[in-house]
Amino acid sequence: MTKLNLYVVRHGQTYFNIYNKLQGWSNAPLTEKGIQGAVTTGQKLANIHFSAAYSSDTTRAQDTANIILKENNSAEGVTLITSPFIREQFYGSFEGDDMDVVWEKVGAPYNMHTFKELVENFSLAKIRELMKAADPRHDAENNTEYWQRVEQGFTLIANNPELHDNDNVLLISHGNTILSLLERYGDGKFDTRVRPDNGSVTKMELADGDLTIISYNQ
Template structure:
C-alpha cells in the first residue's frame, strides 16, 4: 500500500500579464508579464524566501515559468529542487474564446443559463458548471469541460502527491493560473468558506494541506 506524505502546498498565481490588463482570457494562449507583474513576482518571492520547499511544480505556460523563475531568485532552497514543469498545471483551455474579452465571453457562456456574469455563474452554480457552459457555448466545442479539465489536472495532483521524496511536514510550491486556482479552491474548500466571486490576485498565495488523497484549503488569495 502506497503511503503518502502530509504536506503544505503553496499555490501561487502567476504575475500580471498584458492580457490581464486588457481583460482578455488567456487559457492556453499567453502574453508577457508586465513590469508590475515582474515586480509583484519579486515581492511574492520575498514572502516565500524563508520557506524550505522540498519540491516545486509549475505550469508550462511562459507566464507561469517566468513567475517561478523570479520567485526562484529569491529562495536559495530552489538551488536543490528545480521545478517540475508540466501542462497538467495549465489554465483551463477556453477554445474559441481564447484571447477574447472576459466579460463578453462570460455573458455568452452564462446568459443562456440565467447567469450573465462570471460572478453570477459562480454564485448560482459553480466552477465545474462554468466549464461545461463554456464548452456548450463554444461554436467549435473545443473548450475544456469539467470532465476534460479534471482528467488533466488530477494527473498533476497525482504527480505531486506521489512524489516519493516528500515527507510529513514538508512544503511544496505550485505556480499556476487564476481559474485553475479557483477550481482547486472550489473543489477542496468547505461550502461558503471563501468568496469565489473574488478572483485570486496576480502573485497571491493560497495554502492547502495535502494528506494523501485529502486536500483542505486553509488560506485563499493572501
C-alpha cells in the same frame, strides 16, 4: 500518511490580464508589474524551505516560479518541474477573446451577461459545461475533462519519490484553477466569487490524494 504543504501562487500579472482577455492555454508575458509582484511574493516566501517546485508549462507560470525561486534563501538545487497537467482551464475557441464578450455569450441562454452573474447562480463546474456548449467548436474543457487533467498534476506531485512528510512544495498556478480547487476542496469556507490576486499565496495540504485548503489569497 505523507502530508505535503503546498504554497500555491497565482502567476504574476500578464498583458492579457490588463487587456481583459481570456487566458487559459494561450499565453502572454508578464508585465513589469507582474515581474515586480513575483519578486515581492518571492521575498515574502524567502525563508520557506521548498523541497520541490512545480508550475504549468506556460511561460507566465514558469517565469513567476523562477523569480520566486531566485528570491528564496534555500532554493539552491531545486529544479522547477513543469507540466501541462497544471495548466489553467482550456477555453477552446474563446482563448484570447475579450472576457466580457465571452461571458455574455456563455450566459445569454440564461439571461445572464457577466461572469459575476454566472458565479452567483452556478457553480464553476456548471459554468465549464455552459462554456463548452457555447464554444462554437466545443473544444473548451468541460468539468470532467478539466479535472481528469488537473488531478494528474497533483498525482505527479504526490508521487515524487524525493518528497517526504511535511515537506514544502511551491506550486505556480492560475486564477480559475485556484478558485476551482477552493470550490471542490474548501468545504464552503471560502468565497469563490473573490478572485485570487496575481502573486497571491494560497496554502493547501496534500495527503493521500486529498487536498485541504488552509488559507486563501494571502
